[in-house]
Amino acid sequence: MNIDKITQPFIDVFPGDFSENPMQRNTPKVLFSTVNPVGFNNPELIVFNEKLSEEIGLGKFNEVDINFLTATNLPENIKTYATAYAGHQFGNWAGQLGDGRAILAGEITNETGEKNEIQWKGAGATPYSRHADGRAVLRSSVREYLMSEAMHHLGIPTTRALSLSFTGENVVRDIMYSGNPQEEKGAVIIRTAESFLRFGHFELMSAQKEINTLIDLADFTIENYFKDIKSEGEQKYKEFFTEVCKRTADLMVEWFRVGFVHGVMNTDNMSILGLTIDYGPYSMLDEYDLNFTPNTTDLPGRRYAFGKQGQISQWNLWQLANALFPIIKDEKFLEDTLNNYGNYFWETHDQMLCRKFGFDDLKKDDDEFFTNWQALMQELQFDYTLFFNQLEKLDENSDFKTLFSTVSYGFLEDSKVKKLEHFLLSYQLRLKENTVSKEESLNLMRETNPKFILRNYLLYECIEEINNGKTEMLEKLTQALENPYKEVFPEFSVKRPSDYDDVSGCSMLSCSS
Structure with a gap:
């Protein structure tokens, strides 16, 4: 990879007091602090996103790049730093926060002039770690690596993931905050985005009454990321x-x-x-x-x-x-x-x-139709994604119960089947109001409704495999998420197996990393 092109424009724009002291603390009137990643003695690459690397201008991977990917033995041209921001957490003002596990390497510009920031997550403590260790465990790192790429291929604006690596050390976490901390394998990812600026960056400067810096931050953001804005003042x-x-x-x-x-x-x-x-x-x-x-x-x-x-x-x-x-x-x-x-x-x-329903335009009675659909979905406990996949198969001769029984997490007794039939008949009548052909209507649905989504139970299975030294499922999930509007692996296009209903990490998760 060509890491010599990495620059630090944020530091250039916001010069001021900052420190390489990683101790957790308040840093008033400061938007960032330089900090050195902890470095790891025995890191091991799990997966590298070469397509993304070439797209953002870093180029192909070679073996020496493992040092950069794990924030170990970095070249002198890279000045690493973490940013400070504030925020409201669960509705309450939390004061100063910041990049507690994220450390910025800087910015890379590709051949077309597009810029992306590059950031490690899990590379050690920063002044904003709030008494935590700044590390990340494998499970949270796999989840971010895969899901951010899944969202990208679904066509949804997102940060992206460049690499995922073992750090070679164990990290202690209490996964469900139950008073039972355990050692887990540590990991580090690199994620990229046009910018990692958050609402909280602006909240911090405003709360501290650093109005000149707030103006500078707004001007910097507009100039770099909202270039269509040409007004002044x-x-x-x-x-x-x-x-x-x-x-x-x-x-x-x-x-x-x-x-x-x-x-x-x-x-x-x-x-x-x-x-x-x-x-x-x-x-x-x-x-x-x-x-x-x-x-x-x-x-x-x-x-x-x-x-x-x-x-x-x-x-x-x-x-x-x-x-x-x-x-x-x-x-x-x-x-x-x-x-x-x-x-x-x-x-x-x-x-x-x-x-999603294949309607070519919004009609005045559609609000009632959507409300009825929501009520039906909740009562019949239908799988969100699979319902629309089955809806594409609906025709005049369909057996409604047979077509949709495989997508319900409950039991479809006769009274519920009647409600389903009533709704589907109303849907078929609504389709007749379209001014486009049936095939055009189906194309709308196929372009909007994914065939594959990255369900938590699949992530759970993948994490378990990687923990055991296997990457076959990681490779399959990567292929599937890169083609979410196709059914690449039919075994993934099914509702969550009941065995996973109450398994931690499959239905409910904590903020633990």
């Missing part, structure tokens, strides 16, 4: 906030499209660019449930449940609006923009549902 920041709202709403709709549940939508986990970021206790939906949360820490309130993600994203944007108020200073504009967020979100959401 306050109008520039208004357009910036409006675009962040739009990108965030679009991202939430995409999560709903594929059934992704983030699990921990704190403001410090919200990308200013509208990317999916920080893959912790996430899950893809198995049975459809608006109240489902995969995060044990989110119980019993279920603040970050599947059906609340649109609402929570709006709440998070209110916090960003508060942070930007010192440079926008137009309360009515901010209120109007945030009040309009819901209208834009729901219109975009319903247009997305139209495509």
Whole structure:
């Protein structure tokens, strides 16, 4: 790989007081601190994403690159650092936070001028680790590596993963916070993104009343990542906030499209660019449930449940609006923009549902149709992804019970079958209102509804195999996630086996890493 091209533009733009002292502490009036990765004596590469490496400008892998991939024995041109940010966690102000397990190597520019930041996760403590060790375990690293790539191939804005490696050391974690810590294999990944800037970076500067730095940060962000904004002064920041709202709403709709549940939508986990970021206790939906949360820490309130993600994203944007108020200073504009967020979100959401059902346009009665569908899905405990896959097979001669019995996590007694029949008949009538052909309608569905999703039980099996020195399932899952709208491996296109219903890591997870 050509790592000599890596630069540190963030440091260049925000010079100031920083330290190489990795001790956890507050760093007031500072956006970042330089910090050295811990380094590992016996690292071992598990997988390298060569396609991504070439795409971002790093080129092909060779054996000496293991040092860079594991943040060990780095060249002198790389100045590593971690950024400080703040945030609201589970609705409460948490004050200063920051990159507790992430360390930035810098930025790489490819041949077309596109830039990507490169960041290790699990390479040691930073000033923002909050008394933790800055390491990562294999299970969380596999989950982030695979899921971020799965989201990319589903067509959803996301950070991406370049490599996954064993560190050669064990890390102690209490997986379910049950007072039973155990040693697990340590791992480190490299992830990339156009930028890792978060809502929390702006919240920190605003909370500290560092208004000049807040202005510099906003200007830097707009100049580098919102290049269509050409205005000056306050109008520039208004357009910036409006675009962040739009990108965030679009991202939430995409999560709903594929059934992704983030699990921990704190403001410090919200990308200013509208990317999916920080893959912790996430899950893809198995049975459809608006109240489902995969995060044990989110119980019993279920603040970050599947059906609340649109609402929570709006709440998070209110916090960003508060942070930007010192440079926008137009309360009515901010209120109007945030009040309009819901209208834009729901219109975009319903247009997305139209495509999932193969409707060519949104009709005035579709809201009632979607409401009835949601109620049916929850009552019959249908698998979200498989329901739409079966719906593509529906025709005038279909036996409804036979077609859908394999996608229910419950038992379809006669009364439920009648409800299913009633809904499917209404669906067939609705399809007749289309102005496009049946084949065009099916193409809409095929382009919108994935055949493969990366379910937690599959990740669990993959992690177990890697722990035992095998990579066959990792390779199969990689091939499947790169082709999510095709049925590459039919054995993956089934509902979660009942054996995994109550297995930790398959249905519920914690924030433990």
